[in-house]
Amino acid sequence: MYDSIIYLFGFCSVLTASKIRRKIVTKGWESKVFKIPINAFVERWSIIMIDDVKQTECTGCKVCADICPKEAIVFGENKEGFWYPQIDESRCIKCNICVKHCPVINNVIVDNNLNPDVYAGWTLNNHIRYESTSGGVYYELAKKFLEDNGYIAGCAFSDDYKSAKHVIGKTTEDLNVIMGSKYFQSDTNGIYIKLKALIDSGEKVLFCGTPCQVAAVISFFQGIPDDLFLLDFICKGINSPLAYKAYMHELEEKYRSKILKVRMKNKKYGWESLATHVIFSNGKEYLKDRYNDWWILGYTCGNLFMRENCQRCQHKKIPRLSDITIGDFWGINGCSQKDYEEGISVIFINSKKGKKLLENVQDRMHLESRKFEDVLKGNPYFMEQAPAHKNRELFFTSLKEMPFSKAVRLSYTESTVQKCKRWIKIFLKRICKRKKW
Ligand SMILES: Cc1cc2nc3c(=O)[nH]c(=O)nc-3n(C[C@H](O)[C@H](O)[C@H](O)COP(=O)(O)OP(=O)(O)OC[C@H]3O[C@@H](n4cnc5c(N)ncnc54)[C@H](O)[C@@H]3O)c2cc1C
Ligand code: SF4
Numbered sequence: 001m002y003d004s005i006i007y008l009f010g011f012c013s014v015l016t017a018s019k020i021r022r023k024i025v026t027k028g029w030e031s032k033v034f035k036i037p038i039n040a041f042v043e044r045w046s047i048i049m050i051d052d053v054k055q056t057e058c059t060g061c062k063v064c065a066d067i068c069p070k071e072a073i074v075f076g077e078n079k080e081g082f083w084y085p086q087i088d089e090s091r092c093i094k095c096n097i098c099v100k101h102c103p104v105i106n107n108v109i110v111d112n113n114l115n116p117d118v119y120a121g122w123t124l125n126n127h128i129r130y131e132s133t134s135g136g137v138y139y140e141l142a143k144k145f146l147e148d149n150g151y152i153a154g155c156a157f158s159d160d161y162k163s164a165k166h167v168i169g170k171t172t173e174d175l176n177v178i179m180g181s182k183y184f185q186s187d188t189n190g191i192y193i194k195l196k197a198l199i200d201s202g203e204k205v206l207f208c209g210t211p212c213q214v215a216a217v218i219s220f221f222q223g224i225p226d227d228l229f230l231l232d233f234i235c236k237g238i239n240s241p242l243a244y245k246a247y248m249h250e251l252e253e254k255y256r257s258k259i260l261k262v263r264m265k266n267k268k269y270g271w272e273s274l275a276t277h278v279i280f281s282n283g284k285e286y287l288k289d290r291y292n293d294w295w296i297l298g299y300t301c302g303n304l305f306m307r308e309n310c311q312r313c314q315h316k317k318i319p320r321l322s323d324i325t326i327g328d329f330w331g332i333n334g335c336s337q338k339d340y341e342e343g344i345s346v347i348f349i350n351s352k353k354g355k356k357l358l359e360n361v362q363d364r365m366h367l368e369s370r371k372f373e374d375v376l377k378g379n380p381y382f383m384e385q386a387p388a389h390k391n392r393e394l395f396f397t398s399l400k401e402m403p404f405s406k407a408v409r410l411s412y413t414e415s416t417v418q419k420c421k422r423w424i425k426i427f428l429k430r431i432c433k434r435k436k437w
C-alpha cells in the first residue's frame with residue numbers, strides 16, 4: 001500500500017517523489033517498510049541531478065566525481081570551506097551514473113553483525129601507543145596488512161600541514177604519515193579510482209576513513225570486493241578545512257614561522273587532555289590542552305565548524321558498514337590511571353573479515369572483551385547526532401573578518417551549568433590521581 005502511495009505521488013510530481021524517496025532513504029525506512037525496490041522506480045522516473053543533493057545531506061565524499069565517465073563533476077567550496085558538487089553542463093551526458101552511486105541518495109546496506117564483538121585494546125609497542133590517537137589499534141592493523149603485502153588507504157596531511165587528503169600507502173613510512181587523526185575533512189578526490197585500479201590488478205587494500213567515506217567506497221564498487229578491507233571510526237562529525245587552515249595560518253603568524261608538524265591529541269599531558277601540538281621551523285612549539293586550545297574548544301565543546309550534514313548523519317547505527325570500527329574508549333572501567341593516560345582504543349568487530357584482521361594482530365596487542373553498553377556511556381556519538389552550536393553561522397561570518405581564535409571566542413558560549421561542570425572537572429583532575437576507574 002505504501003508503495004502505491006509513493007507511485008501516486010511520483011506520477012503527480014517526479015521531483016516530489018525523488019524528494020520523498022530521499023527522505024525515506026535517509027531515515028532508513030526503505031529496507032524496513034517497503035518491499036519493492038524504490039531505486040528501480042527512481043531510476044525510471046527521476047530527474048534528480050547530483051547537484052540537487054541538498055547541502056544538509058551531501059557528505060562531500062566525491063564519489064560522484066570519481067564515477068563520472070566524462071569528468072563533468074567538479075567540486076567548489078561553499079563559504080564555510082566545505083566541498084559540494086557542481087555539474088559542468090557542457091560535458092554531462094545525463095547518464096545519471098553519479099546519482100546511482102551517490103551513497104546519500106541510495107541506501108548502502110551490508111550484511112554485518114547486529115551484535116558486534118567489542119574489545120578494549122592497545123598496542124604493546126609503547127612508542128606507537130604514545131604516537132597514536134587512542135590505543136594504536138589502527139597502526140597495528142595497518143602494519144600487519146603491509147607486512148602481508150597489502151596496500152593501505154587513509155588520510156595524510158599535506159606537506160604544509162594546512163590540508164589533508166586520502167592517499168595510498170605501501171610502506172611503513174607511508175603508514176607513519178597516514179596514522180593519527182586529523183579532525184577536519186580529508187579530500188577523497190581520486191581515491192576511489194586508485195582503489196579500483198589496485199583491486200582490479202589483484203591487490204589487497206585496507207581502507208580507513210569516516211563512516212560516510214566507507215559508505216562511499218561501497219557505493220562506488222556497488223558492493224565490497226573480497227580484497228577490500230574497510231575500517232571506520234566512531235565519528236562525532238567532520239570540521240571545515242577552511243576553519244582548520246585559518247587556525248594554522250594564525251599560529252604561523254603568531255610564531256612567525258612555517259609549520260613543520262602538527263599532532264592532534266598529543267599525550268604529553270595525558271590522552272584525555274586532547275592537546276594540540278604544533279612544531280615550527282624556528283624551533284618553537286605550541287602545545288595547549290582542550291581547555292585552552294581554541295580549535296578543540298570550538299570542536300569538542302562547541303560544534304562550531306562541523307559540516308552541516310553531520311547533524312543528521314546516517315551512519316550512527318548498527319550494523320556498521322565497515323569490517324572494524326575503532327574509537328576512543330572514554331570512561332572505561334577497571335583500567336589503571338597509567339593505561340588511561342596512555343590511550344585505550346575501542347574495537348568493534350563487524351564482520352568475518354574484521355574478525356580475521358584482529359586475530360592477525362592479537363599477539364601485538366593487549367585485548368579485553370567488553371560490553372557494548374560500556375562504550376556508549378563515554379562515547380555517545382557512536383549512536384547520537386552532534387547538534388551544531390547556535391552560533392555556527394556567526395562563527396563562519398566572523399572568520400571572514402578576524403583571526404580564527406577571535407571568531408571562536410566570539411561565537412563560543414557556555415551555559416552557567418556547562419561552565420561549572422568544566423571548572424569542576426579541571427579542579428578534580430588537578431587534585432585527584434585515580435588508581436582505578
Ligand atoms: C573527524 C574525526 C572524529 C572522530 N570522532 C570520534 C568520536 O566522537 N569518538 C571516538 O571514540 N573516536 C572518534 N574519532 C576517532 C579517534 O580520533 C581515533 O582515530 C580512533 O580512536 C583510532 O585511534 P588509533 O590510535 O587506533 O588510530 P589513528 O592513528 O588515529 O588512525 C586513524 C585512521 O583514521 C584515518 N583518519 C585520520 N583523520 C581522518 C580524517 N580527517 N578523515 C578520514 N580519515 C581520517 C587515518 O588515515 C588513519 O587511517 C574521530 C576521528 C576523526 C578523524
Ligand atoms: S556522491 Fe558524495 S559528494 Fe557527490 S552528491 Fe553524493 S554525497 Fe555529495
Ligand code: SF4
Pocket residue numbers: 059210211212213235236237238307309310311313314315
Ligand atoms: S558524522 Fe557522519 S556524515 Fe559526518 S563525517 Fe562523520 S560519518 Fe560522515
